Amino acid sequence: MATSVTLTKIVKRYGEVEVIHGVDLEIVPGQFVVFVGPSGCGKSTLLRMIAGLEPISGGDMLIDGERMNQVPAARRGIAMVFQSYALYPHMSVYKNLAFGLETAGLKDAEIRPRVMRAAEILRIVPLLERKPKQLSGGQRQRVAIGRAIVREPRIFLFDEPLSNLDAELRVQMRVEIAKLHRELGNTMIYVTHDQVEAMTMADTIVVLNGGHVEQVGAPLDLYNAPRNKFVAGFIGSPKMNFLEARLEAVDGVGSALSVAGTRMILPRAVRATPGSSVQFGVRPEHISLSEADGLRLADLRVDLVEQLGGATMIYGTTADGQTLTVSLDGQQDVARGSTVTAHVDPRRVHIFLEDGAAG
Amino acid sequence: MTARADASIDIAAGRANRSVLSRFWERNGAGYMFLVPWLIGFFGLTLGPALISLYLSFTNFDLLREPVWVGTANYVRMVTADPKFAASMRVTFSFVLFSVPLKLCFALLVAVALNRGMRGLPLYRAVFYLPSLLGASVAIAVLWRQLFAADGLVNMFLANFGIVGPSWISNPNYSLWTLIVLSVWQFGSPMIIFLAGLRQIPADMYEAASLDGASRWRQFYKITLPLLTPVIFFNAVVQTIEAFKAFTPAFIISGGTGGPINSTLFYTLYLYQEAFAYFRMGYASALAWVLVVIVALFTGFAFLTSKFWVHYDD
Incomplete structure (x- = not known):
């Protein structure tokens, strides 16, 4: 069951400094949406506000029509894959995957099939007894995604998940994440500064700059008809x-x-x-x-x-x-x-x- | 002709050796000169006295006469005919057993509280660290005497609630506890190390856990504690060694006797009495080496068990 996300005049302030200036955005259920923009444009902050990791200073954030501004992160039905993977180094891969379900009070008999299903989807079954330090970068990334899958969330959030991988692995994982989206059909929001990732993975790209949305649209719409010089320069490689x-x-x-x-x-x-x-x-x-x-x-x-x-x-x-x-x-x-x-x-x-x- | 040739070869070899030596000295001489003070300190003040004390531990020596070799007699006497040795062991082990865990728990508690991004953190850090700077000093031990004496501040405070407190330091049931409290109060050093360890735990681990719905307590015992085990291990080893070596507070509070009824007779205090009150240097040296072995065994045991409970990231 896919889920919609609606942002209305979303503002983020740190003290006197406003970093997100009234963002309006409608994310259609089941879409793969990519937030893209240069460093400091506010894309990660926006994602973290959706996740519930940053308080929203102004505006409304709705998930399936329900206002979520004050709802704790754990109750938003969201799973997030972090740039650093955020795997618990002292736990085995199995324990990492099961942590969220154990926290939710599920019994072992319910946890095991869900962990095994996620491990099979991501082809990490042979790694389940290993510790994160015994895994390669790509395998760690898979475990991080697996940890999100086992929770069966309404929305997946990815915060620059491929930026620590080498170029070849990045291409491979890009394909795998896109495939995962097709298989699961969930709404996914993905943050990157890499416009190639945005162009190849997104159903919809949201180009951000200085805390403003510059343009929202399908990748080729942005490429063919950029609304302004910033989008024209940012989308497309080599640069316009x-x-x-x-x-x-x-x-x-x-x-x-x-x-x-x-x-x-x-x-x-x-x-x-x-x-x-x-x-x-x-x-x-x-x-x-x-x-x-x-x-x-x-x-x-x-x-x-x-x-x-x-x-x-x-x-x-x-x-x-x-x-x-x-x-x-x-x-x-x-x-x-x-x-x-x-x-x-x-x-x-x-x-x-x-x-x-x-x- | 051959003899002259041999002589010239010797001279050439001698020249070559000299030039190798002088090149070595030119390159490394300054470094070795800088090392000299440390080398004098290490051999003259550490290794030398340690080896001499090892030798003396097998002798009878009263500083006035030549040491007399007695073999293992000092060590045998310790375990068979010295009730004060057993008493000092009991006191020291009790002190280590209670003061180290209590101090570590308290230090961790304060470090966790300070790590929550509060304002004025550097000030609090300095204030909490202060007792550690002063703690082992004679002045603080004297202050402690004033606090826990029959008419001390603690009993004055208790009197406000109608409680008549005992003389904490002259009652054998409580005297050791005053020293344990003094030790716990000096939690600053492990606290600073815990604080540094807490700072090393990436924030996104907690964010991932909070997305998973983990409460603060679950985050603490499932993430903070395991990731902090290398620091806990370090602090535990250092504080255990320090606790075995504790001397000044017991010396001041008991007036050097280890009383009342040997209740504050720390091992090091007993060692001191044997050496500098009774001038039994051989026996005191044997006591010192037993302490070295005990500390080494504890440290070794900690290292052996560490692979089961200390989690290193890489």
């Missing part, structure tokens, strides 16, 4: 390019811009007055060196070339001194120090106004 530009003319169907010494016509109206400064955003993977793929953007002096095997990254500088990153498919023969011409498809260009909002 931003170039200084000037809006020259706008009419009902198109706009003319001057960018990096080039006049470019966009097939849509930009919401700004002619003559104003704007930011011209284009993702590295949407730039081509071939004239056939779009309009000429700028000549680029190649400063660095990275061959990744499946892609070639080119870092260059335009004639007016602005830097541009280009990501090309496959292995491209581009020499450092040479000059290439960047082309863009005008339909894939993003314009941001002076206040950062998409134009």
